[in-house]
Amino acid sequence: MIKFDQVGKLYPGGYEALRNVSFEIAKGELAFVTGHSGAGKSTLLKLIAAIERPTAGTVLIGNQNVAKLRPAAIPHMRRKFGLVFQDHKLLYDRNVYDNVVLPLHINGILGNEAAKRVRAALDKVGLLGKEKAMPITLSGGEQQRLAIARAVVSRPSILIADEPTGNLDETYAAEIMNLFYAFHQVGVTVIIASHDASTIAASGAKVLRLDHGAMTS
Amino acid sequence: MKHWISLHREALRLVLDRMWSTKLATLMMLSVIGLTLSLPAGLYLVLDNAGRLAGGIESDPQISLFLNIDASNETVKALDKQLRSHKMVKDYRFVGRDAAWAELKQKAGLDDLAGGLEKNPLPDAFIVHARSNEPETIEQLRQEIAQWDGIDHVQLDTAWVKRLYSLLQVGRQAVLVLAGMLGFALLAVVGNTIRLQILTQREEIEVSQLIGATNAFIRRPFLYAGSLHGLGGGIAAWLLLAAATTLFNFSIEDVARLYASDFRLTMLDGGTILILLGGSTLLGWLGSYLAVSRYLSSIH
Ligand SMILES: Nc1ncnc2c1ncn2[C@@H]1O[C@H](COP(=O)(O)OP(=O)(O)OP(=O)(O)O)[C@@H](O)[C@H]1O
Ligand SMILES: [Mg+2]
Numbered sequence: 113m114i115k116f117d118q119v120g121k122l123y124p125g126g127y128e129a130l131r132n133v134s135f136e137i138a139k140g141e142l143a144f145v146t147g148h149s150g151a152g153k154s155t156l157l158k159l160i161a162a163i164e165r166p167t168a169g170t171v172l173i174g175n176q177n178v179a180k181l182r183p184a185a186i187p188h189m190r191r192k193f194g195l196v197f198q199d200h201k202l203l204y205d206r207n208v209y210d211n212v213v214l215p216l217h218i219n220g221i222l223g224n225e226a227a228k229r230v231r232a233a234l235d236k237v238g239l240l241g242k243e244k245a246m247p248i249t250l251s252g253g254e255q256q257r258l259a260i261a262r263a264v265v266s267r268p269s270i271l272i273a274d275e276p277t278g279n280l281d282e283t284y285a286a287e288i289m290n291l292f293y294a295f296h297q298v299g300v301t302v303i304i305a306s307h308d309a310s311t312i313a314a315s316g317a318k319v320l321r322l323d324h325g326a327m328t329s
Numbered sequence: 330m331k332h333w334i335s336l337h338r339e340a341l342r343l344v345l346d347r348m349w350s351t352k353l354a355t356l357m358m359l360s361v362i363g364l365t366l367s368l369p370a371g372l373y374l375v376l377d378n379a380g381r382l383a384g385g386i387e388s389d390p391q392i393s394l395f396l397n398i399d400a401s402n403e404t405v406k407a408l409d410k411q412l413r414s415h416k417m418v419k420d421y422r423f424v425g426r427d428a429a430w431a432e433l434k435q436k437a438g439l440d441d442l443a444g445g446l447e448k449n450p451l452p453d454a455f456i457v458h459a460r461s462n463e464p465e466t467i468e469q470l471r472q473e474i475a476q477w478d479g480i481d482h483v484q485l486d487t488a489w490v491k492r493l494y495s496l497l498q499v500g501r502q503a504v505l506v507l508a509g510m511l512g513f514a515l516l517a518v519v520g521n522t523i524r525l526q527i528l529t530q531r532e533e534i535e536v537s538q539l540i541g542a543t544n545a546f547i548r549r550p551f552l553y554a555g556s557l558h559g560l561g562g563g564i565a566a567w568l569l570l571a572a573a574t575t576l577f578n579f580s581i582e583d584v585a586r587l588y589a590s591d592f593r594l595t596m597l598d599g600g601t602i603l604i605l606l607g608g609s610t611l612l613g614w615l616g617s618y619l620a621v622s623r624y625l626s627s628i629h
Contacts, residue, residue: 161539183629191541195539197539201539214540215541218540223335
């Protein structure tokens with residue numbers, strides 16, 4: 113379903129963030145991307161989600177070559193993914209409900225149907241009572257869960273999370289990881305970037321290890 | 330279709346919410362746009378009324394036919410016949426040279442002066458009213474009559490009407506030029522307003538694009554904002570003009586009564602208002618379309 117073939121990414125400044133990376137992730141699989149800070153984890157996830165384009169090799173998503181997509185087709189490709197960004201990218205001038213409903217509006221889902229789905233997503237991450245709250249008033253962990261709710265609300269078939277447990281204590285981190293396992297259980301392809309070895313070791317899932325832009329396993 | 334409508338309704342709701350939450354700034358913006366628009370619309374209104382006023386006065390332009398000084402009775406009769414049967418002549422009257430001389434002497438108190446003249450210097454004359462009061466038609470009639478036998482000189486007293494007409498014509502062109510220029514200004518004003526809105530919503534645009542929003546989705550609320558600014562500005566201009574007209578009519582009421590005139594400035598008619606509002610909405614839409622397009626192409 114997701115296939116990298118000798119992929120390289122050279123950023124405009126001339127920095128080579130990924131070099132000769134090849135792997136495959138099957139439909140419904142759970143995969144971790146790990147490595148030191150600056151190893152290229154976020155870059156790899158952005159290549160999957162068609163946010164960055166490869167400068168070498170091919171990235172295939174469901175048999176579509178991302179580099180060959182027309183600009184107008186890219187938004188539709190991105191909608192296949194639920195994204196949790198490393199820096200959350202929450203909208204701080206909109207309340208919790210409006211943050212979560214945004215992907216639904218982009219997908220053209222409005223009204224009662226949208227409201228129902230937003231509540232379901234907030235319920236899953238334990239934020240049901242906070243619809244009217246502004247993100248800035250939420251704790252770090254709550255903001256992280258809000259970002260997850262926004263990623264899953266449009267029921268994507270592929271969930272991509274960049275350091276979703278980055279600044280959480282252990283119990284919260286475990287809770288959130290369980291959330292991702294639950295999505296994996298119901299058939300969603302889940303890809304998580306993490307430098308936290310303990311969460312990965314416990315799962316027994318596929319692991320893509322990066323070192324200075326190159327795959328080591 | 331239903332889906333499409335609800336997408337638009339959602340964008341509209343968003344925009345109205347935003348405009349409401351920045352009431353004061355929105356109101357200021359609409360006033361600026363309204364003032365800009367009221368200039369050409371106001372000039373149009375003035376010209377429209379001036380045209381109406383001129384139309385009321387020019388309704389009996391006269392043509393004076395002066396005969397040769399030695400015209401015979403036969404010539405006068407022949408001309409009388411020609412005038413009677415002419416299609417474009419509404420009515421006419423004959424002013425004999427002796428009667429005219431007597432009247433002049435009496436009226437102007439020129440008895441003494443005229444006494445110095447041994448001969449009557451005036452020719453026979455006809456005063457003619459035409460059926461039409463269009464300057465071109467009357468001019469045509471004048472030229473035709475000038476060819477007739479026994480006519481020395483034909484004089485139109487419509488020269489000033491003609492001048493007024495061409496002045497109005499110039500004025501109408503000025504309205505077009507002014508409207509064009511201020512339309513351009515409106516485009517810039519709305520474009521800039523939208524550009525500022527885009528800047529405050531940069532993050533939202535970025536996130537939306539990252540999670541799969543199309544350019545059309547990004548554009549939609551801004552297009553509504555631009556159109557609403559244009560429409561609101563058009564309505565503001567309309568209200569401004571209505572207020573100005575009412576005020577003016579109120580203050581000329583006494584003067585008008587004094588002159589036994591029922592002259593009033595009339596408001597813009599329905600069609601013109603429609604053009605004003607439609608035009609301003611369209612310009613607002615276009616201004617924001619250009620602003621969003623420029624932004625979108627700058628971030629790719
Ligand atoms: N847009 C960019 N332009 C230029 N260089 C970039 C850009 N994004 C990332 N890089 C560089 O590419 C390298 C890999 O970055 P990336 O964000 O993928 O690392 P990471 O593994 O996610 O690190 P972290 O664990 O700290 O999030 C870094 O050295 C970074 O400086
Ligand atoms: Mg990263």
